[in-house]
Amino acid sequence: MAGMKVHLSSFCMSLQSWIATISWVIVVWEKGKGEWPLRWLPVVTTGVHSVANCFVVPMATGMSLTLCFLTLRHKRPKAKYIIWPRIDQKSCFKSMVTAGFEPVVIENVLEGDELRTDLNAVEAKVQELGPDRILCIHSTTSCFAPRVPDRLEELAVICANYDIPHVVNNAYGLQSSKCMHLIQQGARVGRIDVFVQSLDKNFMVPVGGAIIAGFNDSFIQEISKMYPGRASASPSLDVLITLLSLGCNGYKKLLKERKEMFVYLSTELKKLAEAHNERLLQTPHNPISLAMTLRTLGGQHGKAVTQLGSMLFTRQVSGARVVPLGSVQTVSGYTFQGFMSHTDNYPCAYLNAAAAIGMKTQDVDLFIKRLEKCLNTVEKEQNKASVVSGVDNYNRAGDVDIEEMALKLDSVLGDKHQ
Ligand SMILES: Cc1ncc(COP(=O)(O)O)c(C=O)c1O
Numbered sequence: 001m002a003g004m005k006v007h008l009s010s011f012c013m014s015l016q017s018w019i020a021t022i023s024w025v026i027v028v029w030e031k032g033k034g035e036w037p038l039r040w041l042p043v044v045t046t047g048v049h050s051v052a053n054c055f056v057v058p059m060a061t062g063m064s065l066t067l068c069f070l071t072l073r074h075k076r077p078k079a080k081y082i083i084w085p086r087i088d089q090k091s092c093f094k095s096m097v098t099a100g101f102e103p104v105v106i107e108n109v110l111e112g113d114e115l116r117t118d119l120n121a122v123e124a125k126v127q128e129l130g131p132d133r134i135l136c137i138h139s140t141t142s143c144f145a146p147r148v149p150d151r152l153e154e155l156a157v158i159c160a161n162y163d164i165p166h167v168v169n170n171a172y173g174l175q176s177s178k179c180m181h182l183i184q185q186g187a188r189v190g191r192i193d194v195f196v197q198s199l200d201k202n203f204m205v206p207v208g209g210a211i212i213a214g215f216n217d218s219f220i221q222e223i224s225k226m227y228p229g230r231a232s233a234s235p236s237l238d239v240l241i242t243l244l245s246l247g248c249n250g251y252k253k254l255l256k257e258r259k260e261m262f263v264y265l266s267t268e269l270k271k272l273a274e275a276h277n278e279r280l281l282q283t284p285h286n287p288i289s290l291a292m293t294l295r296t297l298g299g300q301h302g303k304a305v306t307q308l309g310s311m312l313f314t315r316q317v318s319g320a321r322v323v324p325l326g327s328v329q330t331v332s333g334y335t336f337q338g339f340m341s342h343t344d345n346y347p348c349a350y351l352n353a354a355a356a357i358g359m360k361t362q363d364v365d366l367f368i369k370r371l372e373k374c375l376n377t378v379e380k381e382q383n384k385a386s387v388v389s390g391v392d393n394y395n396r397a398g399d400v401d402i403e404e405m406a407l408k409l410d411s412v413l414g415d416k417h418q
Pocket of ligand 1: 140
């Protein structure tokens with residue numbers, strides 16, 4: 001039995017190092033194609049040429065970021081702050097607070113429809129607080145439109161100039177050559193210490209793992225040594241099995257299909273938006289997520305917008321989300337105005353959709369069909385409400401079709417959860 005245990009644990013150990021090697025190979029550009037000593041492994045090119053090391057950690061993105069911040073703490077004992085261009089996603093924010101740091105939120109600037117990094121504000125904050133008191137700049141690549149990936153190159157240059165570490169949240173950016181290119185360029189022209197990506201978002205495996213990667217081998221090893229105790233091998237095993245079954249070409253094919261699906265989704269969403277007197281927001285710097293305005297549903301304190309969101313949710317359209325105007329949310333003691341929209345006052349309510357890895361034409365078609373149905377129903381209700389003023393149409397009895405019944409159910413669920 002004891003012998004069996006030893007055998008099993010060494011099997012797990014070798015599995016861990018296997019998968020570490022495989023994920024290393026995944027994030028590394030094929031230097032001189034065909035010259036890899038591990039050529040037989042499912043090598044996938046994603047665009048980061050010069051990564052030095054990486055490992056799979058059995059925690060999702062948020063906690064993995066926390067581990068990175070905690071590792072940096074030892075190197076920068078005077079540091080108290082993390083400079084963070086705003087992204088409205090709770091775990092990103094919590095990852096800094098959990099590590100014991102004070103996030104310094106840098107509001108994004110509106111350029112056309114896009115929300116982009118305010119580089120002047122970042123640099124001014126660095127000078128105001130003093131580089132020693134800053135643990136790192138925490139930037140983000142993959143995000144919901146109309147926010148677009150941070151200006152990584154320029155942030156990396158600021159980090160290099162002021163000798164401040166740079167941690168990149170690349171949660172679902174591994175599947176996008178544009179996000180990976182940003183990281184490669186940032187590391188080339190300036191400073192990127194570590195970038196973190198989710199396993200489930202990039203490899204279609206269950207939630208619970210991430211890849212921590214970087215350009216300095218010893219720093220990445222330091223992060224891996226910070227992990228206290230043993231861990232589940234499941235995330236490594238899941239990704240290993242997935243990669244072995246897909247193979248290198250299978251994964252590359254999925255990456256290519258995702259890009260095609262993004263183009264298809266944007267074409268279809270644009271058509272749908274225009275048919276409903278809305279428009280697709282112009283966000284050319286976002287390679288994964290799209291946004292369509294919901295101006296015509298914006299009245300009544302955004303009730304119709306949230307109604308649409310709950311209808312989509314109950315119809316299992318899980319990838320889409322609606323963003324009403326003016327929602328306020330407090331996360332770990334910090335209050336965000338206009339939460340979900342990455343800015344205090346975005347000009348209009350909107351709906352997000354994304355082309356994620358594994359998406360097929362049928363998925364886009366089904367999404368557009370369901371969205372269209374829901375939009376029609378909400379618009380119909382809204383028109384009726386404006387004709388019969390003073391009557392709450394959602395509580396009307398009789399003459400209800402299936403869609404309307406579902407709408408009522410959504411409304412009840414929505415009320416209960418407020
Ligand atoms: C940009 C971004 N960062 C971090 C996270 C958190 O990921 P996880 O649930 O893997 O911690 C998400 C989740 O959607 C995200 O979109």
